Amino acid sequence: MRRRVGAVLASISVALGAVVAVTGVMVVDVTKADGTRVVVPVPLLLAQAAARFVPPTAAAEVERQVARVRRYLPAAEEALAAMADSPDCELASVDQGDEHLRVHKVGESLNIRVDNPREKAELNVPFDLAQRALREARDGRVSPPDLVRMLRHSRLTRLVDFHHNGGDHVRIKIW
Amino acid sequence: MNARALVVAAFAVPLLGGGAPSASPSAETAWVHVRLEEPAKQSRLRLNLPLPAVEAALKAAPDSIAVEGGTPITREIDLDRLRRRWKELETTGNAEIVSFEEGEARESISKMWGRLLIHLQDDRESKTIDVAVPEALVDALFSGAGQELNIRAAVAYLRTMRGDVLRVHDRGLALHVWIDGSADAPEGK
Numbered sequence: 001m002r003r004r005v006g007a008v009l010a011s012i013s014v015a016l017g018a019v020v021a022v023t024g025v026m027v028v029d030v031t032k033a034d035g036t037r038v039v040v041p042v043p044l045l046l047a048q049a050a051a052r053f054v055p056p057t058a059a060a061e062v063e064r065q066v067a068r069v070r071r072y073l074p075a076a077e078e079a080l081a082a083m084a085d086s087p088d089c090e091l092a093s094v095d096q097g098d099e100h101l102r103v104h105k106v107g108e109s110l111n112i113r114v115d116n117p118r119e120k121a122e123l124n125v126p127f128d129l130a131q132r133a134l135r136e137a138r139d140g141r142v143s144p145p146d147l148v149r150m151l152r153h154s155r156l157t158r159l160v161d162f163h164h165n166g167g168d169h170v171r172i173k174i175w
Numbered sequence: 176m177n178a179r180a181l182v183v184a185a186f187a188v189p190l191l192g193g194g195a196p197s198a199s200p201s202a203e204t205a206w207v208h209v210r211l212e213e214p215a216k217q218s219r220l221r222l223n224l225p226l227p228a229v230e231a232a233l234k235a236a237p238d239s240i241a242v243e244g245g246t247p248i249t250r251e252i253d254l255d256r257l258r259r260r261w262k263e264l265e266t267t268g269n270a271e272i273v274s275f276e277e278g279e280a281r282e283s284i285s286k287m288w289g290r291l292l293i294h295l296q297d298d299r300e301s302k303t304i305d306v307a308v309p310e311a312l313v314d315a316l317f318s319g320a321g322q323e324l325n326i327r328a329a330v331a332y333l334r335t336m337r338g339d340v341l342r343v344h345d346r347g348l349a350l351h352v353w354i355d356g357s358a359d360a361p362e363g364k
Contacts, residue, residue: 078231086204086225089358093221 024152024174026159031169044152044174051144059143066137073138077131084108084127109157122161129154205334206358210351223358230330239323254324257284258317261291286310307342 024044031037083091083105091110092103099116110130112123132150136142151159151174160172205226212219252260252273260272264286274283279298284291291313293306308316315332319325333340336354343350 075231075234078234079228082225082228082231086228087358089223090221091223093219095217095219097217 024155026151027171027173027175029171029173033167041175044148047151048145048148051148054144062142062144062147066140066142070138070140073134077134077138080127080131080134083110084131118165120161120163120165122158124157124159126154126157203356205337205354205356207333207340208351208353208355210349212349213347215347225358226334226354236326238327239319239325241321241323252284254322261286261313261317301346303344303346305342305344307339309336309339311336312340 026042026044026047028040028042029037030039086105088105088107090102090104092101094101100114102111102113102115104111104113106124108126108128110125110127112125114121129150132153133142133147136146136150154174157174158171159174160170162171163169207222207224207226207229209220209222209224211221257272264270264272267286269285269287271283271285274285275281281294281296283294285294286292289310291308291310293304293308295304296302312329312332315328316324316326318328333354337356339351339353341350341352
């Protein structure tokens with residue numbers, strides 16, 4: 001009997017693990033200014049469910065912003081596709097005093113870096129993710145859960161790396 | 176970032192796209208390079224974009240732009256008159272098309288070394304602006320009628336051109352837009 005219960009529990013754990021592995025995990029890694037490190041793995045499935053509870057006002061704001069630019073989305077999709085097909089390169093660089101912005105095409109992603117005396121931020125946006133987001137936005141299907149769901153297509157990506165000078169260092173990876 | 180600098184770039188960029196079908200990128204893809212520098216403000220903008228991306232992004236741009244009430248470069252000549260003068264000079268070499276002086280302000284448009292040159296100078300404001308546009312691009316822009324600049328034709332021409340598209344020199348600002356076959360533009364070009 002005990003062996004059967006053990007087998008059932010083990011199979012449930014394996015099944016849950018498999019679901020999480022298939023649907024992806026977002027790992028939020030925060031290093032506080034005092035050196036304290038907190039690593040929180042969040043299954044994307046759970047994050048997607050949690051996103052359903054985003055206040056309607058926030059969801060409406062997302063929809064309002066998308067509606068404003070909807071007619072430009074097909075052009076943006078096409079522009080992204082052209083950039084995705086180009087070789088790796090620096091696409092944009094803006095310097096103003098000690099503030100710097102760099103946008104590179106690196107492999108399958110757009111790498112965006114912002115650097116100023118107060119903070120350093122790095123964002124990696126897979127073209128596939130951006131194109132899916134634009135496509136769904138064009139079709140009027142963008143909502144917070146949809147946005148989280150799309151992260152499933154960004155596996156093995158260091159999505160965000162944000163370092164506030166003298167403060168917290170936040171990294172978000174998708175596994 | 177500097178709003179004025181970005182506005183100047185925004186005016187330059189419509190020359191680079193709008194309404195035309197984009198070609199699929201390949202080894203032969205043309206690259207649009209934009210350099211905008213304002214040394215006094217320690218401000219610098221560099222863009223290196225595949226032409227198909229620029230064309231696609233600017234599909235929302237109109238096929239033509241109406242320039243009513245005289246050209247922005249000089250109120251003394253409207254676009255249609257400028258176009259006719261430009262066509263009259265088709266077979267001639269260097270020539271001044273129009274010049275205008277009022278007090279300490281001097282404005283001139285000329286055809287020089289295969290380019291349309293616009294010179295605006297206002298000594299009261301310590302302001303000098305020089306704009307140079309290749310002759311073939313001007314022909315394309317002027318291929319419309321009346322007071323309209325033909326943006327679609329200009330874009331079609333850009334697909335085949337390599338070299339300088341636009342140079343603007345203000346006292347504290349330099350804008351250079353050019354097209355070549357390389358994603359990496361040499362520093363300081």
